[in-house]
Amino acid sequence: MIPAPVRYLRARTYEEAFEALADPDAKVLAGGQSLLPVLKLRVVRPSVLVDIAELGAGGAEVDDGAVSVGALTTWATLGELPELDRPAFAAIGECAHEIGDLQVRNRGTLGGSLVHADPASDMPAVVLALGAELVLRSSAGERTIRADDFFVGPFLTALAPGEVLVDIRFPILPAGSGSAYAKVEHPASGFALAGAAALVRPDGSSSIAITGIGAHASLLPADADSVDAVAATEIYGDDFAPAEYRRQLAGVVVRRALARAEARAAEDA
Amino acid sequence: MPEPVEVVVNGEPRSLEVEGRTLLVHALRDGLGLTGTHVGCDTSQCGACTVLVGGRAVKSCTMLALQASGSEVTTIEGLARGDGLHPLQQAFVEHHGLQCGFCTPGMILTAVDLLSQEPDPDDGTIRRALRGNYCRCTGYQTVIDSIRAAGAMLRSEAK
Numbered sequence: 001m002i003p004a005p006v007r008y009l010r011a012r013t014y015e016e017a018f019e020a021l022a023d024p025d026a027k028v029l030a031g032g033q034s035l036l037p038v039l040k041l042r043v044v045r046p047s048v049l050v051d052i053a054e055l056g057a058g059g060a061e062v063d064d065g066a067v068s069v070g071a072l073t074t075w076a077t078l079g080e081l082p083e084l085d086r087p088a089f090a091a092i093g094e095c096a097h098e099i100g101d102l103q104v105r106n107r108g109t110l111g112g113s114l115v116h117a118d119p120a121s122d123m124p125a126v127v128l129a130l131g132a133e134l135v136l137r138s139s140a141g142e143r144t145i146r147a148d149d150f151f152v153g154p155f156l157t158a159l160a161p162g163e164v165l166v167d168i169r170f171p172i173l174p175a176g177s178g179s180a181y182a183k184v185e186h187p188a189s190g191f192a193l194a195g196a197a198a199l200v201r202p203d204g205s206s207s208i209a210i211t212g213i214g215a216h217a218s219l220l221p222a223d224a225d226s227v228d229a230v231a232a233t234e235i236y237g238d239d240f241a242p243a244e245y246r247r248q249l250a251g252v253v254v255r256r257a258l259a260r261a262e263a264r265a266a267e268d269a
Numbered sequence: 270m271p272e273p274v275e276v277v278v279n280g281e282p283r284s285l286e287v288e289g290r291t292l293l294v295h296a297l298r299d300g301l302g303l304t305g306t307h308v309g310c311d312t313s314q315c316g317a318c319t320v321l322v323g324g325r326a327v328k329s330c331t332m333l334a335l336q337a338s339g340s341e342v343t344t345i346e347g348l349a350r351g352d353g354l355h356p357l358q359q360a361f362v363e364h365h366g367l368q369c370g371f372c373t374p375g376m377i378l379t380a381v382d383l384l385s386q387e388p389d390p391d392d393g394t395i396r397r398a399l400r401g402n403y404c405r406c407t408g409y410q411t412v413i414d415s416i417r418a419a420g421a422m423l424r425s426e427a428k
Contacts, residue, residue, distance in 0.1 A: 001311050002290060002291075002295070005289070006289045008289035008290075029333075029336075032332060032333070032336065036292075036332065036333070040292075040311070049289065049333070051335075053336070076325070101400040101401025102398050102401055103326045103328045104313070106382070107331070107332065190400075
């Protein structure tokens, strides 16, 4: 399968990228591991692909109480970043390690996956549970949005036309915090039938986010019992995994993620 | 509209004209005649089209030729050392790591990436690395045996 004819532009600067993105049919291309498959199926037929691969090196830096990870960081690199090597961030590496396959992890990027917003993708749950903020840039400047406000529907985010995700900021948590990601995956595709990310803080409070079961990844209400909260969620089913089965799985992955996050928090205390 | 792309393929600078939509695998096969890189599923699942870009395994059916511009690409044709096979090629022969051979170029290039990162992987690590490479003949065990044997060869060479 060959994509429909399309123009390709390798942007050398953000200004050049924004100029090209003024075309409403333009699409941003990063690692291409989500976009190329849908281009080949001709589900998406953009006029121009704006390759942003040269606009950032990928990697992390610590600033102002957060670890800021470049959107162009590949899964292979993300799992190895020393800045994220602590129990509070363990969910990030755990999630990155299980995404796709070796070849996909070499090309696919953190930012690309988040803006693609596949309702069965893993990482949205992790950025939600860890309370991450996303830094979006356009010709009008930069804005920061909470992950909780970013995912709005299947393959739908709060990213405005002409905007590019540049950084993902994970707040640095006090010692005694731990996180984890657990999923039950579709045996062929590897996508989550149900996935859960959990963060446990030193005071014992937790944040839990689920993915794969609904229109988009979402945080469970902070003060609710997690099993009740899963039960109250609108769950999508299909022939492979009906809604009731997914509800059961969601309960299982929430318990697994929470138990691992609690153990990590205890080790770090 | 054709555009020029410059890549170093198997150590040689090559230039060719491609369309914006041309996939790397088609540029390699149809543009450069390197037909050792196979098109299997063409939907990013099977890994038969795996090549190295910048030393790391990628699926060349899931990358535009123009995205590879300026990169170093290694295909199965570039792996042998003069008249001698690469240790991975040799090990696949000795350990029956292939039957029909269709998946083999992709298997071997994925294994090159794996062994460059983890010179002495255990079977679980090898199985995990092969997740994106399908073989419909061998049942995988002989592939794993081959990669383990090649790892040993490469480690003894490095000493």
